[in-house]
Amino acid sequence: MKKITILFIAFLIGTHTYSQSLTELYDLVHSSVVVIKTISSESAGLGDKQKVKTSEGLGSGVLVSYNGLIWTASHVVHNAEKVMVKFPDGDVYEADVLSSSPMADVALIKINSLFDLKKKHIAQIGNSDDVKIGEDVFVIGTPLGIEQTLSRGIVSGKMAKEGLNDDFLPVEFIQTDAAINPGNSGGPMFNMNGEVIAIASFIMSQSGGFDGIGFGASSNVAQKILMDQPNIWSGMEFVLLQNELADIFNIPQDAGVLVQTVASKGLGDKLGLTGGYINATIEGKPLLVGGDILLEIAGVKLDSEEAIISLREKIVTLQEGGSYTVKYLRAGKIITKEVSN
Structure with missing residues (x-):
């Protein structure tokens, strides 16, 4: 009895x-x-190029530098025209998107005015390679608009998606049973040392809500893409058309990139590209058609997933100066345009 009591107290x-x-x-x-x-x-x-709809988005992010750099999820800001950031102390700032990797679902934004750190905490970045299955973690974010919400859980697993992302790195996600809901996207997953080990990304669900299977983009991949490499933000949503789809759209090469949307401050707008304006469903997938189909940028023919991946490295060198050509299909005509940095 004494032993049981001691164990209970412990x-x-x-x-x-x-x-x-x-x-x-x-x-x-x-x-x-x-x-x-x-x-x-x-x-x-609706088939009218002039009719535009505006949508509002909600997500979370985490401050990682004294000068206002913030990590978030790519799908939160990738095609945003305007980004506003609110801190727990009530400070509100407008921010610019600096870099975004849709395949890894990580993005970097920066406050675009004088940033006053005050007593705000700068998050420390942990080593996601050291994360162990069963380790305790917690997530802070804005689920369903409820600010500063904490959920806790464990590391349930690790998942590496097939292939590489657009930075030649494995796409890696950390699985957790800590609750992740709409609005959590882009928020930090912390270990019990208070270090960021992942950025909340997506869930797997049969109910439509959180079923205990959530994923965050690993901090090591985010670090390499967002902090260790030059910043690139295409500002475009696109779909690779290949095989039968390439034939249907009369693409004059093995594949092409159908532009869906173009943010006004991203690289796509600088290239003079336009997005789709007609709703369509092809093989069960909703698409916006009627936009440009990218064929080639700076001599890189966009006829495969590998070519799209290699394009980033090319664009990095182009940002250092000089000019290059862009080739795209618009209304059945091939257009070649020269772009200067």
């Missing part, structure tokens, strides 16, 4: 210590977590 003490630890960690790191609101524009899809 259990209570252990539970209390963990609870206190999580509370202290939240107090330490939560001021680094921001609410991100976006405004995006795209064609209404």
Whole structure:
């Protein structure tokens, strides 16, 4: 009986210590977590190029530098026309998208005015390679618009998607049972040292809500793409047309890139590209058609997934100066345009 009592007391003490630890960690790191609101524009899809619909988006992000650099998910800001960031202390800023990798689902934004750090916490980045299955983690974000919400869980697994992302790196996600809902996207997943090990990305669900299977883009991949390499933001949503689809669209090469939307501040707009304006469904997939079909940029023929991946490295060198040509199909005609940096 005495032994059971001692074990029970030890259990209570252990539970209390963990609870206190999580509370202290939240107090330490939560001021680094921001609410991100976006405004995006795209064609209404009604066959009229002039009719545009505007949509508002909601997500989360995490402050990673003293000068206002913030990590978030690519799908939160990739085609945004305007990005607003709100901190827990009430400060609100407008931000610019600097870099975005849709395949890895990570993005970097920066506050575009004088940033006052005040007492905001700058999140520390952890080594996601060191993360162990079963390790305790917690997520802070804005699920369904409820700001500064904490959910906790464990690392349930790791998932590497097939192929490489547009930075020649494996696409890696950390799985967790910590609750992730709309609005959490782009928010940080912390380990119990208060370090960011992932950026909340997506869920797998049969109910349409959170079923206990959530994923975050790993911090090591985010670090390499967003901080260790030159910034590139295409500002475009696109679909690779190949095989039968290439024939249907009369593409004069093995494949081409159908432009869906173009943000006014991204690379796509600089290239003079236009998105689709007619809603269509092809093989069960909704598309905006009528936009440009990219064929070639700077001598790189966009006729395969590998070619699209290699394009980023080419664009990095082009940003250093000089000019290059862009070739695209518009209304059945091939157009070649010279672009200068």
